[in-house]
Amino acid sequence: MPKFIIxxxxxxxxxSPDDPDDMLDFPDAEAAIKDAQVALAEIAHDSMPDGKAxxxxxxxxxxxxxxxxxxxxxxxxxxEGQLDGKxxxxxxDVAEQLDMGPxx
Amino acid sequence: MRRTGDVLGPLVTRLAAIxxxxxxxxxxLLALPYTLREGKPGWEIVREGDxxxxxxxxxxxxxxxxKMAAQGAKQIVSYHIRGDLPDLQxxxxxxxxxxxxxxxxxxxxxxxxxxxxxxxEETPLLGAKLLRExxxxxxVTREWLCNVGRRSSESRIAHLIxxxxxxxxAAGHVDQFTFPFGLTQVAxxxxxxxxxxxxxxxxxxxxANKLISSHAKSKAITILDWEGLQAVGxxxxxxxxxxx
Numbered sequence: 001m002p003k004f005i006i007x008x009x010x011x012x013x014x015x016s017p018d019d020p021d022d023m024l025d026f027p028d029a030e031a032a033i034k035d036a037q038v039a040l041a042e043i044a045h046d047s048m049p050d051g052k053a054x055x056x057x058x059x060x061x062x063x064x065x066x067x068x069x070x071x072x073x074x075x076x077x078x079x080e081g082q083l084d085g086k087x088x089x090x091x092x093d094v095a096e097q098l099d100m101g102p103x104x
Numbered sequence: 105m106r107r108t109g110d111v112l113g114p115l116v117t118r119l120a121a122i123x124x125x126x127x128x129x130x131x132x133l134l135a136l137p138y139t140l141r142e143g144k145p146g147w148e149i150v151r152e153g154d155x156x157x158x159x160x161x162x163x164x165x166x167x168x169x170x171k172m173a174a175q176g177a178k179q180i181v182s183y184h185i186r187g188d189l190p191d192l193q194x195x196x197x198x199x200x201x202x203x204x205x206x207x208x209x210x211x212x213x214x215x216x217x218x219x220x221x222x223x224x225e226e227t228p229l230l231g232a233k234l235l236r237e238x239x240x241x242x243x244v245t246r247e248w249l250c251n252v253g254r255r256s257s258e259s260r261i262a263h264l265i266x267x268x269x270x271x272x273x274a275a276g277h278v279d280q281f282t283f284p285f286g287l288t289q290v291a292x293x294x295x296x297x298x299x300x301x302x303x304x305x306x307x308x309x310x311x312a313n314k315l316i317s318s319h320a321k322s323k324a325i326t327i328l329d330w331e332g333l334q335a336v337g338x339x340x341x342x343x344x345x346x347x348x
Binding site: 008013015017021024032035036039042044046048058077 | 300307308320
């Protein structure tokens with residue numbers, strides 16, 4: 001089975017395999033990507049509830065290290081006093097809260 | 105004490121770890137009839153729906169009991185190592201409600217139900233000691249339910265490593281803090297209800313935090329910080345009911 005190098009980041013700790021033993025076998029890239037997507041949601045679940053903003057990232061690379069897939073999941077929360085005007089719909093300010101500037 | 109070279113010795117070691125055995129108990133256990141079989145990972149010893157006429161005693165390797173959910177999703181509900189009798193229940197519940205398969209290369213001894221029933225009927229005190237193994241199996245299932253339902257991913261995996269270490273230690277199968285760990289990350293994800301990528305992340309985290317080190321070639325894990333790993337895993341060995 002092909003091997004994949006999968007990097008995950010919960011905003012606090014980025015984990016990237018530096019030991020070849022930590023590479024993962026999957027039948028194909030599609031299976032690796034599917035599993036990585038599930039992992040993204042699980043990693044977010046582990047870190048909740050914690051703070052007002054977080055970005056979770058997963059990256060799938062092939063055995064040679066070429067990145068073939070990247071996904072991010074953003075979490076943003078507003079408490080009572082902040083629920084005015086432009087942030088009320090909850091869609092505008094994820095990037096601001098993450099202090100990353102405008103999103104692509 | 106058990107005689108070295110006795111094929112069924114691991115059963116004696118297991119039952120002696122969870123209860124006291126008399127000399128005649130040991131003689132009766134070692135005299136049980138058996139058939140040996142070896143298998144590779146994926147070997148299904150008994151399948152859901154089967155009506156077996158024998159129980160299996162694990163002599164070597166790691167085995168798992170599992171159930172299949174819709175769309176082929178597998179849930180491993182327990183792991184079994186040397187000395188375990190994972191399907192003792194089949195003496196009482198004729199149809200298997202799960203499948204038992206090898207997760208590593210392994211060896212089992214098949215013991216006919218008739219021989220087990222003979223012990224239960226003729227020597228009920230020893231029979232009760234055998235059943236103790238089955239009750240502990242239920243206790244482990246309760247702990248696993250708690251893991252899957254309420255413990256964080258990091259805690260679950262740390263807990264699993266603590267459990268496997270404690271069980272291997274009772275089976276006399278450890279070298280200080282190093283013990284056989286042939287489970288693949290897929291097998292761990294199937295038991296913990298987690299994606300393989302997430303299992304991979306947590307294992308790397310445990311290594312980065314200097315709680316464990318793993319040795320892929322020898323398929324073993326060394327626990328570097330036993331106290332620390334137990335704390336992360338929220339692990340209290342009481343549910344294993346190991347006496348020493």
